[in-house]
Amino acid sequence: MKRPRPPLDSAQMEALALRYAERFATTRAKLAAYLHRKLRERGWAGEEGAAPRAVEELADKFAQRGYVNDRLYAEAKARDLTLRGYGSRRVDQALRVAGVGDADAGSAREVASEGAVDAALKFAARRRLGPYAQAVIEDPRARQRAIAAFLRAGHSFALAEAIVRLEPGAEPDRDDLAERR
Template identity: 45%
Template structure:
């Protein structure tokens, strides 16, 4: 069952362990029947590379960033999956701003509203900021995007943190 599970789903060692323990409970093992050693099974899967928490964390982080989620929400998802802090990668400022911009564009926040201008009503702006905060973005980023005067200003704000290309002369 464990092999079928990891073949079908991207998972972590902790999630595999939880799955196996749940299946054992559901199976209602007969008294006197030896229980499988779940810790050894999970360790063997990790050793053979069937389960890799770092690869899982990288894929989940990338997917959530592309969907417009912020660092806090990503860390909550990785916590729930049982990924250790050592297996996570740091999210850069450019990635965080790009994710916030993506969410604003997708949800029509700030200057990305149908009118093309940020909302004039304070209550609506506060709702948009609250939505971005729930998605895991920093308060400063949410305010910056929702209050941006135009789409161009919002795009420039996100691009400010783009990593610079290495100097060509340095490498020659």
């Protein structure tokens, strides 16, 4: 039978935070959530009621040292999701889940906005829709399902509809698609 691990003190909590930050790209909020989870699992050996304050101080300290940087995390996440074919709404959702604030998410939103057409076309290629399809989607319900897939991936309705309506094999006019988004 496993013996329970001893409660955390501030030095052990800092060691856990450092290990987490070196292994994962993270934000202040995700680091704080991880430390709160560890405190729930193991308990706190310090002064009663000081644990939440210690977690926030440690997250602030790591942000000041540059171990976690919400703005850089947001930009990297936006580039990654855009390259994988996801739209700006999906990027915003991922940043909210990661706890990135509006001030740090601004440049990430620009990255997602600039790459919106390329991301939508990449999504269309992966799903074999629009110019990458085998045949034109004649069935209105099938067209609605294709547009709904674009919407779930975070793309705008106008852009999704424009891509789905393109003829198979047609060369997409990126300028026209950019105006539609």
